[in-house]
Amino acid sequence: MKIIDPHMHMVSRTTDDYLALALGGIHTIAEPAFWPGFDRSGVASFHDYFNQLTVSEPARAARFKVRHYCWIGMNAKEAENLTLSEEVLAILPKYLDRPTALGIGEVGLNKNSRNEIRIFELQVALAAERGELLLIHTPHLEDKLKGTRIIMDILRNEPRIVAQRVLIDHAEEHTIAEIKDNGFWSGLTLYPDSKGSPARAVDALEVFGPERICINSSADWSVSDPLATLKTVNEMRRRGYPEPSIKRVFHDNPREFLSQCPKFSVA
Ligand SMILES: [Zn+2]
Numbered sequence: 001m002k003i004i005d006p007h008m009h010m011v012s013r014t015t016d017d018y019l020a021l022a023l024g025g026i027h028t029i030a031e032p033a034f035w036p037g038f039d040r041s042g043v044a045s046f047h048d049y050f051n052q053l054t055v056s057e058p059a060r061a062a063r064f065k066v067r068h069y070c071w072i073g074m075n076a077k078e079a080e081n082l083t084l085s086e087e088v089l090a091i092l093p094k095y096l097d098r099p100t101a102l103g104i105g106e107v108g109l110n111k112n113s114r115n116e117i118r119i120f121e122l123q124v125a126l127a128a129e130r131g132e133l134l135l136i137h138t139p140h141l142e143d144k145l146k147g148t149r150i151i152m153d154i155l156r157n158e159p160r161i162v163a164q165r166v167l168i169d170h171a172e173e174h175t176i177a178e179i180k181d182n183g184f185w186s187g188l189t190l191y192p193d194s195k196g197s198p199a200r201a202v203d204a205l206e207v208f209g210p211e212r213i214c215i216n217s218s219a220d221w222s223v224s225d226p227l228a229t230l231k232t233v234n235e236m237r238r239r240g241y242p243e244p245s246i247k248r249v250f251h252d253n254p255r256e257f258l259s260q261c262p263k264f265s266v267a
Pocket residue numbers: 007009032034106218
């Protein structure tokens with residue numbers, strides 16, 4: 001089985017992880033630009049990060065025969081700093097033009113603050129102007145439903161945004177139906193230590209159906225598992241799903257969404 005993981009932060013992972021991905025059949029991945037676990041001190045750090053995402057990380061992945069794509073954007077956490085955010089927004093087009101950059105992401109909301117909303121709106125406008133795909137980060141825990149609704153309102157208010165070109169990530173049972181009803185894609189994130197288990201993800205697939213859903217590991221610098229998608233494949237097999245149904249979720253769906261960017265192709 002060949003797998004596409006549409007959300008992994010590989011700059012935080014080791015070459016052992018790349019080898020494990022390759023051995024497990026996870027041959028294509030996409031890395032969203034995100035918060036590194038600390039606030040960066042200036043726009044120069046973003047130049048370095050976007051260069052890492054578009055130049056050195058694809059080369060590192062290629063050594064293990066893993067195809068690496070990325071998303072470019074100003075994350076919600078650092079968007080609280082408006083001055084820095086405006087400087088970062090100004091450099092986004094340069095990196096969005098790079099050959100492996102698939103669109104703007106992950107952008108969205110973290111605490112649903114006024115500053116986050118302002119910077120998200122500007123990035124939605126940039127996506128509309130350039131015809132970019134969008135990968136959206138939604139807040140965690142109690143802020144999630146409210147944040148998801150604010151995000152969908154902003155997206156619907158921009159008439160040039162096409163819903164099927166937007167993936168709203170970190171969706172949960174209480175947000176998936178609204179996301180799908182509005183025509184967007186939803187992403188389910190697997191977490192090893194909290195409740196985002198393979199069993200819960202497969203339960204959600206059974207309730208909401210496999211249409212316009214992608215499953216990802218979101219593996220990053222914190223507690224996370226780059227092989228979480230494989231474990232979910234195993235859970236589907238354990239429940240008796242035929243291989244084409246499993247392939248649809250872990251290969252065909254992410255391929256369909258990401259292929260809307262002409263730069264994307266699978267190995
Ligand atoms: Zn992420």
